[in-house]
Amino acid sequence: SDISKASLMIVVILILYRLIAHKRFSQAINRFLEKNIVARGILRQKALEELFHLPKGYGVAQLTISGSSKEKGLTLAEAGFNKKNILILSIERGDKLISFPHADDIIEEGDKLLCYGLIKNIKLYVKRPAGEAKKYFN
Numbered sequence: 001s002d003i004s005k006a007s008l009m010i011v012v013i014l015i016l017y018r019l020i021a022h023k024r025f026s027q028a029i030n031r032f033l034e035k036n037i038v039a040r041g042i043l044r045q046k047a048l049e050e051l052f053h054l055p056k057g058y059g060v061a062q063l064t065i066s067g068s069s070k071e072k073g074l075t076l077a078e079a080g081f082n083k084k085n086i087l088i089l090s091i092e093r094g095d096k097l098i099s100f101p102h103a104d105d106i107i108e109e110g111d112k113l114l115c116y117g118l119i120k121n122i123k124l125y126v127k128r129p130a131g132e133a134k135k136y137f138n
Helices: 002-021 023-039 047-052 119-127
Strands: 058-065 086-093 096-099 112-118 131-137
Touching: 058 119, 112 119
Parallel strands: none
Antiparallel strands: 058 112, 058 131, 086 096, 086 112
16 A cells, blocks of 8 residues: 555665664765775875865864863853864764754763864864864865
């Protein structure tokens, strides 16, 4: 019947959505695609850095929030990243990825903030017991 076909389609769509939304699955797909795109010569390995056209001193880094971080428990707005010319692109929290976080999103211990901005300002958060940073581009 039409109702059972529609129900089956909804279940299949929900399963596909959950699979695609799962962090490890999406990471595996990204690695597979990157490997095949680079291997086939469709895109050069360095092209990603070139796409950003980063001005001198700017870069992308991942900042991990520790338990002693002053930013823990604050919203992104309260933490003042924007006052230091740092834009938070995403927050990785366990298996969850918050893309384009809002100013009222609360920072939690263990969060990995993907930051774009002045590298020297991002490093200021690392020198304190705020966490560690992994630099991607400069």
